[in-house]
Amino acid sequence: MSLLVAPTALLQHDLTLAWRRRAEAVNPLLFALMVTALFPLALGPEANQLARIAGGVAWVTVLLANLLSLDVLFRGDLEDGSLDQWLVSGQSLPLLAGARLLAHWLATGLPLTLAAPLLASMLGLPEDAALTLLAALALGTPVVSMVGGTCAALTAAMPRAGILLALLVLPLMVPVLVFGAGAVEATLTGLSPLPALLWLASGLALALPLTPLACAAAIRISAQ
Amino acid sequence: MEPATFSMPHWPFVAASYVIFAALIVADLVTTATARRRVLRDLRGRLTRTARREAT
Amino acid sequence: MNPARRRRIWMILLVLLGASVATALALTALNQNIQHFFSPSDIAQGKAPVERTFRLGGLVEEGSIERVGEGLTVRFVVTDRFRLQPAEYTGILPDLFREGQSVVAVGRLRDGVFVADEVLAKHDENYMPAEVADAIARAKTRQASESAAAGGATHPPAPKNGEAPSY
Amino acid sequence: MNALTLWFHRMGSPPTFYAFAERWRPWFLWSGLLLAVFALTWGLFFTPADYLQGESYRILYIHVPSAWMGQFVFAVMAVSGFVALVWRIKLAEIVSxxxxxxxxxxxxxxxxTGSLWGRPTWGTYWVWDARLTSTLILLFLYFGVIGLSRAIEDRRKAARAAALLAIVGLVNIPIIQYSVYWWNTLHQPSSVKLLRGDTTIDPSMLWPLLLMAVATKLYYAYSLLSRAQVMVLEQESGKDWVRRLAGAPAND
Incomplete structure (x- = not known):
């Protein structure tokens, strides 16, 4: 379909770029692993105590790791005028924005999700809870990328937006955090993680069509 | 039925709530009033400066 | 149809699709009834975690509150109108902790007794002066005695189907 | 209808709006303050104590109207933000x-106040209950909107960016509203249900609450008009009518 040609090209371009700079792209993953390693060091290696807070710890580290990579998502393109090109190209801006958000998830959220078993074993989570963490991250990290990316588009024109970006993104991410960590917690205490996972899926279904629209509006505001 | 609690007095909590409310409303009042006065004063200052420059 | 309009229609359809899928998933999640605490029945059925801190929720059984010695230790029984669970707490209790009121306690089981580290009293959304509350209570007992006299057995209010008991 | 559109059109002109705000501001302020003092005195001294909570329930007369306003103002902010984004109306940007x-x-x-109320009744200042947490998020969202609008130089661009964030943040409002029904945790469900008619507050305790709800809205109208006036003055600082207002001779 002709509508999708430009967004697909953008996605390919973004992924190629991420692959060429793979040393840089693994930084969020390394960050998440290092922060997770800090917890057993700080709290002492008592497996029971660690496992109890593991869901929350894993989610907070993943959120922060995502936040690190969000800041530059649109800044380069704004500075070199690519965003202006998006605006005048006559292409569907929401689709282009969606492609960029998808590329961010593939480059950041997906590796973090795949690292979930590793994070879980570092924190001493039992197998069933590790599986829940994997499922929760798979459903939740796309929402993080999409909503976070929208906020990044809003702050793209500011040279030093790091802290402000965190202030915008983190409150919006609290529901994802609550349900994501809640799913793991539920599995740990013998309850069903299904309701929390369903809420995450519901948020994903809502974010998928809406965030590209919001992101497009944010790009218009920033690029003008 | 005897309440099985070591009851704490309630009025400090009620009083504190009303005080916090009043304080924040007063703070809001003062902010709006000073902001207005500041803008008008700045404006007046700028206008007299231009007027003086034009006079010379 | 011009491409801009076609694009807009696609967009609206996608948003509607997303919203309906989200609603459907949310409704399924609501039907699952997220549980935030275990009831005495759950404990009786062995559903509550062993050797681990969890939350116990229920009503304080009428006439069950007793003090142990001179200290701050209080023993009471939590009920969900089906099962009873003895509990113990040392410390200052919140004001709303009364017999017949809802509580949420955090702690763990020790020899069949729930030893709480923290007791929180939950209150309902009803506000009324004491006289009104008394009048309602009197009316209820009168009604109960009348219906008992008429031969009808009085049932405790059973929890609605599929819902947690209303504490 | 026609008169209403005409009115909105005229309000779009900054001097007209400024004059309108100047005329109504004191009325909103004094009626709001007087009503609040009246309602709070009533609530503090002339309502009976609650059968269960005793005196501490009087915090309700501050806590509940403030919580309502927190959500109401966010909704106003998002709606006027939407109007500002779609129709580029300056006044809507300013209101937002x-x-x-x-x-x-x-x-x-x-x-x-909720925290102060929680200590004597629940036994704790703070729990991570769904209602409390989502209200805390609301506060952070407000901070985000304020921070974003301060960080962008260009006033109009700042207004549009903040408006978009407010619209995105609007998803939090239904979460706050329904949190007490979706998650059966510590915070009790709503007591006042105007639409469904089964309010669970005794009439003798209800009136001060409703009056406070009106009083806070009046105060909001006052504060909104004052702040909007300041923004209008800043935006229009070069214009003749502002010069006249500042007491300087118009340059002609």
Whole structure:
């Protein structure tokens, strides 16, 4: 379909770029692993105590790791005028924005999700809870990328937006955090993680069509 | 039925709530009033400066 | 149809699709009834975690509150109108902790007794002066005695189907 | 209808709006303050104590109206933000921006008083209950809107960016509203249900609450108009009518 040609090209371009700079792209993953390693060091290696807070710890580290990579998502393109090109190209801006958000998830959220078993074993989570963490991250990290990316588009024109970006993104991410960590917690205490996972899926279904629209509006505001 | 609690007095909590409310409303009042006065004063200052420059 | 309009229609359809899928998933999640605490029945059925801190929720059984010695230790029984669970707490209790009121306690089981580290009293959304509350209570007992006299057995209010008991 | 569109059109002109605000501001302020003093005195001294909570329930007369306002102002902010984004109406941008600090104040009051109420009744100042947590998020969202609008130089661009964030943040409002039904945790469900008619507050305790709800809205109208006036003055500082207002001779 002709509508999708430009967004697909953008996605390919973004992924190629991420692959060429793979040393840089693994930084969020390394960050998440290092922060997770800090917890057993700080709290002492008592497996029971660690496992109890593991869901929350894993989610907070993943959120922060995502936040690190969000800041530059649109800044380069704004500075070199690519965003202006998006605006005048006559292409569907929401689709282009969606492609960029998808590329961010593939480059950041997906590796973090795949690292979930590793994070879980570092924190001493039992197998069933590790599986829940994997499922929760798979459903939740796309929402993080999409909503976070929208906020990044809003702050793209500011040279030093790091802290402000965190202030915008983190409150919006609290529901994802609550349900994501809640799913793991539920599995740990013998309850069903299904309701929390369903809420995450519901948020994903809502974010998928809406965030590209919001992101497009944010790009218009920033690029003008 | 005897309440099985070591009851704490309630009025400090009620009083504190009303005080916090009043304080924040007063703070809001003062902010709006000073902001207005500041803008008008700045404006007046700028206008007299231009007027003086034009006079010379 | 011009491409801009076609694009807009696609967009609206996608948003509607997303919203309906989200609603459907949310409704399924609501039907699952997220549980935030275990009831005495759950404990009786062995559903509550062993050797681990969890939350116990229920009503304080009428006439069950007793003090142990001179200290701050209080023993009471939590009920969900089906099962009873003895509990113990040392410390200052919140004001709303009364017999017949809802509580949420955090702690763990020790020899069949729930030893709480923290007791929180939950209150309902009803506000009324004491006289009104008394009048309602009197009316209820009168009604109960009348219906008992008429031969009808009085049932405790059973929890609605599929819902947690209303504490 | 025609008169209404005409009115909106005229309000779009800054001097007309300024004059309108100047005329009505004191009325909103004094009626709001008087009503609040009246309602709070009534609530403090002339309502009976609750059968269960005793005196501490009187915090309700501050806590509940403030919580309502926290959500109401956010909704106003998002709706006027939407109008600003779609139709580029300057006044809507100003209303959206001016609402943020007022809403943040009311949300802060609701959180602080709720915490003070929680100690004697629940036994704790704070729990991570769904209602409390989502209200805290509301406060952070207000901070985000304020921070974003301060960080962007260009006033109009700032207003549009903040408006978009307010619209995205609007998803939090139904979460706050329904949190007490979706998650059966510590905070009790709503007591006042105007639409469904089964309010669970005794009439003798209800009136001060409703009066406070009106009083806070009047105060909001006052504060909104004042802040909007300041923004209009800043935006229009070069214009003749502002010069006249500042007491300097118009340059002609």
């Amino acid at each position: 921006l001016a609402s943020a600090p007022i809403g943040a104040t009311f949300t802060a009051v609701a959180l602080a």
